[in-house]
Amino acid sequence: MLLITCPHCGPREESEFSCGGEAHIARPLAENNLTDAEFADYLFLRDNPKGMFLERWRHAAGCRRWFNMARDTVTHEIVEIYPMGNTPKSKAGKAAHADSWRRDTAAEAAAKPASKSRSKQGG
Amino acid sequence: MSGTSLFGRGKKDQVSRAASGGRVDRARPLTFTFDGKSYQGYEGDTLASALLANNIHLVGRSFKYHRPRGIIAVGSEEPNALVRVGRGAKAEPNLRATQVELYDGLYAESQNRFPSLKFDIGAVNSILQRFFPAGFYYKTFMWPASMWMTYEHVIRNAAGLGKVADDHNDPDRYEKTNAHCDVLIAGGGVAGLMAALQAGRSGARVILADEQNEFGGWLLGESDTTIDGKTPADWVAGVVAELEAMPEVTLLPRTTVFGYMDHNYITLTERVTDHLGERPVHLPRQRMWKVRAGQTVLAQGAHERPLVFSGNDLPGVMLSGAVRSYINRYGVVPGNRTVVFTNNDDAYRTALALHSAGANVVVVDLRRDLKGELVKAVRAAGIQVMSGSAVTIAAGTQRIARVEISPVNEGATEVLDDPIHMDCDLLAMSGGLTPAVHLHSQARGKLGWDEQLLCFKPTTVHEASFNAGAGNGVFAADKAIENGMQAGTAAARAAGFDIADGSAPEVAAPAQSWRPLAAWKVTNGMGEGEGPKAFVDYQNDVTASDVKLAVREGYQSVEHVKRYTTLGMATDQGKTSNINGLAILAESLGNEIPQVGTTTFRMPYTPSGFGAIAGRDIGDLFDPVRLTRMDDWHRANGATFEHVGQWMRAWYYPKDGETLREAVDREVLAARTTAGLLDASTLGKIDIQGPDAAEFLNRLYTNSWLKLGIGKCRYGLMLKDDGMVMDDGVTTRLGENHFHMTTTTGGAAGVLDWMEEWLQTEWPELKVYLTSVTEEWSVATLSGPNAGKILKAAGVDISLDPVDFPFMAMREAHIAGLPVRIFRISFTGELSYEINIRARHGLALWTHLMKAGAEFGITPYGTEAMHVLRAEKGFIIVGQETDGSVTPQDLGMDWIVSKVKPDYIGKRALDRASMAADNRKQLVGLRTKERKQVIPEGAHAVLDPNQPMPMDMLGQVTSSYYSPNVGSSIAMAMLKGGRALMGGTVYLPMLDGSVIEAEVVEPIFYDPKGERING
């Protein structure tokens, strides 16, 4: 059982948290045209890497706040916990974010309004 | 209890008890029962030592072959002596007799035998052993499938461990507790004690746990060792006294550290009262500890290995160190004519102990060049030593009776000369020591092979952990004490405490080599697989031949061989068998042991009962039950209840012996002819506030919310982003920036989580605040043509004229002086008022309405009638008509999906090409040809009932009831291409071979035009 440091409450047992799966999956806006296959990248495809993984967690039985976590799925080392809307700051976390296949997808590009650009939240 | 039992047995019956010595209290005799016979032991005995004191070696039958088995060990590594202790509901199976502390009146039975331990029918397995080779379970599966059911029955009865108490709930009480500490130490032998002393002296918060009844570990069984000039027991007593005086140190004897999980999360089972005959009622039987430790010191000790030779599983064949412990710690001499069979020095200490206790001893040593202090001492005592020799066969029926001893080559693979025969009643074997690395390995620490000691020992740790003592491959007592000190010091420092190195106590013990000779399988001079079996894993009945057979059949990976042969599995986790098994596997593969590697040790270290894991979370405390404020009234008025999530809801209110159907018919009719009253307090309620509340709802629901007027209600359908329906409910605008949402009863918590997730992770720019208010409101739903009259009679202080208070509106009002919110919404299709009142007034409102409505035929109705009433109107229930794969269009609810909103959750997914497919399951109504016949819910529909199986399934019936208002059955179904089948006939084949015929109709059965909504 992991010991997770909630950014608001401090270190707590894993049983107080729920895992929300892969982080940084930007939601395409319906106004942007995507093919069904492109949209499926957002809707269905999830990573399951061996090693560094960026994922979302929620302190479900505590403050109920969501946050992001960079965790090694092999060693269970928690490398970094960072707020929603941010990207990781640790070297391993940064690399995992930059190397993700999602960065090049039409689904991610479609998360921004077609005309003006706006920064995406880490949801 | 007096010194003699009811059966007239006296101390003289303990024929194998030494006159003096050991840590048992001869002044406190205890009587116990084993397999129906009464025996005597002493305070301080285990069940195993007391049985051996009575010269009882045969204590069980083996798992697979039902072979007679005896006690071989002295601690938790015992693989054979599994017994069932206690009677009736309190009986617990599979306890190791070596860990069961004796108390007066203890009742124990052997296992795996029928009809008796001495004559066991299952032992025929031994004769039919060709049918139980390695992998027998897997091979059995390959027999004709039709026969598997038969074989399974036989095998399940013949194989397996002990039986649990039948048909009883465990009457004992258990507890769970959580703890934090700076340093947790697993194992209270010399290394663990020294680690605890160092960490304790640093001021760190320390937990020291040991599975035995007293601290001290192996040294309590040594008579040839002193520490600082004291006996081990005296030295241990001093250390324990010092630890007890430290306020930050918690000592947990009788406590097994059984699991080591991520981030130093450790689980322990404390046996609080198991050792007591009379158990104090204020104490739990066992307590499970869940500890988060800053650092750990693993000082689990080591296990002695058996030697693998023919007949090595006979009762009376024991581990050498265990024999020595029984003599020195328990004052029990387990045999008189004894053979000590060894590949190392340590067994010579056992030879000396046996000799001192008055037994005849012969030492058979696989090694040729014997030297050193211990060998000299043994020879000086006049004990015969046969070097370069092996016990090639042990023989006997239910106890070892004789051995064959032959000169053998270095690896014991060849017999060099004819054997000599020797009678004996005890064989003490020693195959070297194996560090108990279970916890280290559970914590994913790495192991390395020690060429000198012939064992795996810890190399690097994965968690914040240190290894110490014999468990770290440091076997000599003086070195183990030093190692424990170092580990305790390092752990305390790593936890942030300061402590000087200190100096270790002086240990005086015989000098000995800890290096065994590698001779993993002793030949019996016959061909492979011939002659008596040589066991590697006693508990799982795995022989050396089984391991070799697995290799011949192509298994190479150690993990595969483990599963194929069951070597090292189950409750034993390979404590005595692991290294011997690996070595024989390596030899068969022609490989080196480190290259073969070892398997993963699984938790638990020893089994932990489910009672301690469950703790108090049983019965009423298993899961909370939620009751509404009107619950007392429902009970007083004879309601039956059903569980809806954690809620208990009134199901129906039978009167005068009515059946379910009769009561529900009456309630359903009343709601459409006079009035019904439903307790709807359980509906999920979420208070939504903030300047962006309307915008948020607009994104959450499929329809439009921005222009909803204040005081107006709207029905909404919530989708997941894949376009599938997840919840529905009515939401009301209480103010410009204030909404009141209702959800399904079961979906309330999930919907709140869902909304929070979107607000926090996707749309943090929206200023919206959510509060669950489900428990803040009691809700009474008044429904039926007389609903308005009753509300007036109840004294409501607003106009109920439909012009003033239209359908889908909310009004704040008072009833009997109490403020209420009344929502004119309807789940029945009748004139209906959902009256919300501060929760604590729920019962008052309910009884007031019942009184006011008496003259208007008010009838309380439960959830069953509610289901019928809504089904008559074709209203769906999320989770009944839907299953997570249903879109609004599938439900025929396209009308609620906005065509103009730029986005909402699920919008893009509904545009997927596959969502428009003709063969999606769609909601329809079914009208049975036999009009009174009610289709079972879940029935599957087909177009052609005569099609050979498997038939083409159209879909399933989701709701089905008898409707007294329609005068027939009604049903809703999700059928493939259902809309196109309208007017056609489908068939519903039943399990009994009959077929129900039904017409596909619109899913609305009553008041299709909605004319009754205004009463």
Ligand SMILES: [Zn+2]
């Ligand atoms: Zn928190």
